[in-house]
Amino acid sequence: MSKEKHMSRRIPFKVAALCGATALALAACGGPSSSEASSDGPIKVGIIADLTGGTGDVGTPYNEGMVDYIEWRNSEGGVEGRMLEADSNDYAYEVPKAEQLYKKYVSDGAAVIQGWGTGDTEALRGKVASDELPFMSGSLAEPLTDPADSPYNFVNVATYSDQMRIALKWIAEDAGGAAEVAVFHNDSPFGTAPVADGEAYIKDKNLDLGYEAYPMPATANFVGLLSQAKSQGAKYIVIQNVSSPAAQVAKDLKAQGLDMKIVCLNWCSDELFITTAGAEAADGTMMITSVSPPVTDKPGNADPAGFLESKGSTLEEKGLHYLQGWYTMHVMAEGIGAAIANGDDPTGPAIREALETMGPIDTGDVMGTPEFSKDSHRGSNSAGVYEVADGVMKTVEENVSP
């Protein structure tokens, strides 16, 4: 019996080995190449958005702003006469889905990609570089600004690390001396991005601040975290997370009657935080963001506000992240326009070249004036500091740099 089994297993092995050798030989030969983008028709923009996943609450208005910008820009004559075509899909914050969407956009001939989350932006970084596609993302992690590591990634506004530095700088001024800082962050690469850099900044600038980081699990209350912060003696809580969990922290803090000040970094600095936490709990929160909220009525609000009005909506309804999506796409569109104006086809390397050499890009004072260069893909490192008072964001100081 064992002899039979031995023999009947040998043949499949031989066949398999033969197939394997043939297959590998075929693989080494190479195969058909993928299609290239056409140079006459609309310029395709691949958009990877989180609409139903863990960060969907801020991902949805961001995506709306982006898609609406494209519609508006096309109605204003497009980019140097060429139309933009948006292909936007939801990936629910799942990295494999983001990769699939990316491959789809590449094979559909997208010229540029707009991404979202830190995890998937990191995962796609290498591919984007070898596929030579300019990539802007909702992720503002600092490694994305170094052209040596990420040649095709661009970050328009202050990175998470810059925001953290600005937050710490403000805290040091406000405390007027020594203080304890607790950092509550999302339990993911997005959350941990600025943590180490914040600690380094304290050392660099010799600030007298205690610093502890606490990951925020997906729970209904953060009382445990707050009591740990309290035993640390923290007077300031920096939150690197999206609005909903941050608002919960604010609510719990109020319920506990603790004497701590919340400093939100950009993804919880918005109207959603205020409405979710309730005006009472949200009042007094400091917000650090490079995007000027609609209430500050910047000249750049005119275009998106006008567009929304024609659709029966208002900027106040959509909020700050709508503006962020709008102007992020605007910067990319300006880069495409500059490439075409230079006489090049809007291919990846040309757009990248254009973005690096075109100088400061105007966003109507909504997102500052991002400027890129060959050495730095960091558009700007300054952000505004706002305080929530009477249920609205009031400007404290603009254009603060770390």
Next chain:
Amino acid sequence: MATSTGLYHRTYRSELALRHTRAEYARLALMILGLVALPYLVNNYWLGIVNTILIAVVGAVGLNILTGFTGQISLGQGGFLAVGAYSSAIFSSRGGMPVVVSIILAVLLTAVVGAFFGLPALRLKGLYLAIATLASQEIIIFIARRWEWLTEGQGFISVPRLEVGAFKVERLTFEWQWYWILLVVAVISTLAARNLFRTGLGRAFMAVRDQDIAAEAIGVNLTHTKVLAFAVSSGFVGLAGALTAHYTETVTWERFTLEVSVTYLAMILVGGLGSIAGAVYGATFISLLPPLLTEFSDVVKDNLPFIAEQLPAIKNAAFGLIIIVFLIFEPRGLDRIWQRMKDYIRLWPFRY
């Protein structure tokens, strides 16, 4: 189930063969032809999807060995995929070992980890076992998130492009080259699994599934068998994980969550429990569903813009609904549907 008449065997060897009739050989030939022609017929994007299907096939086959053939419910696949992926990535990029060696080591390591987490199966059944495996999933992912050493503090591991000796995967032919590599691995895994159930060990697995107390009475060593089932199954799943690491070139824990475990369970259930072919069908079906829904929603977006906003939610709802409807109408999966189709043709014009 209908079988061909006039099928007589004169040697044990012919009885054990995987294919008996001319029709079966013909279908096999068609399938081989189709697989060889596939990369020439589809574009890069779909080829990429086919590649993810091939990896899923390896994982689904592994899970089916455990759940379909040995009857042990497991919700821990995500965790084992993670073990395979992280270990292969670390062995090859940080350990400096050749890729093939690191993949083999990853498979072995995952098998050991799987055997360890399979120990509860010795005392638990049904719901309790499902929950224990759920616990293993959450615990493994927690460790992956928190253990700084794994990713050297970066939060993810970057795996360099596949290179085996002189053979290197190039950018332009990435999907093409990977297709052949993954096809070979998937075929070998499937054949190995099929073969497993022609051996005594495989039959012991099935005995444990059907009536484990009776199996023990006839001499099947329950401990040995159950632990081996977990080990073998986890080995396959670890292989799928290692392949994922090298194919996608990044390893993050976000790829291996509970949703992934659930997706693999869906694959083997929709495909048909207790059937290797079913695992293949199920893996193909479930992996194709999201991209097909995306294509469908693209078409809908252009023609019916007013529901464009709801499309992501509708896609998710469709996914869940398809699984429910499928299982209500054919709880034994795609494999059974295929059997019924074959029976219908074989028996026609008779009903049974």
Next chain:
Amino acid sequence: MSTFINLLIYGLADGAILALAALGFVLIYKATGVINFAQGEFLLIGAYAFYAAFVLLGLPITVAIVFGVIVTTLLALMVERFVLRPLIGENPISVIMVTIGLSLFLKAVVQMFFGTSVRAMPSILPTRSVGILGGSVPLNRLYVIAIAAVVLTAFTLFFRWSRHGIAMRAVADDQQAAMTTGISVRRVFAMAWALAALSALIAGVLLADIAAVDGNIALYGLLVFPVVILGGLDSVPGTIVGGLTIGVLKQMVSGYADPGLAAVIPYVVLVAILMIKPYGLFGEVRIERV
């Protein structure tokens, strides 16, 4: 000490809600043998149905609650009739998969109608904080504990003393024997699902009030499993003890150790218990016959 009291009360409130959710799960499992992975989504639908009635339609609280009860009970009955009845007798793993598919479907349906943003809902329970033994505890948490206690006691009494409750226990114990005494098993199945939906509604509404109306409510569905193992599947008191324990444990860990650990600790405890007592702390040992 004040921290401890704080954490304890918050943990008990969380645990009370967990116990309610787990109760529904146990009801279904004991009566019909189905492992309901969609329990978290029942909470979600209950919460959103209430939200729709209370906030969007502006109905008074009692009417909104009745509305919620109707919606969730209808949903549960439809699920029992159209999704689970066809699968009676099939492989239990298939049934698990169907409930998983159901959970995906229900979550997506809620997203379809309500989007993914958090919804604001005016608080029903008072939110002032009171001082207890040095700790500052919001009143709504205490109310939650009280309400859950009332509901759970009601359920316990129902099972012990009412005819329908006893019928359910009979079916859970031995279906064939129950049928011979004239109990309609089909009706018991339907009742089990309906009661599970009711407890899910109450849990969902309470959770929506103290936390927020958003998708996170569904996460409680997964936490039900450690509770059920801890408490055993056979007794309501066991479920209560299990729920409270897990709730307090999570809160304490988040307060005194790595907060991320709080999410995993229930599972670690679970595995530890299963190693020592495979049928849970309060469960009955099952005797298997070949």
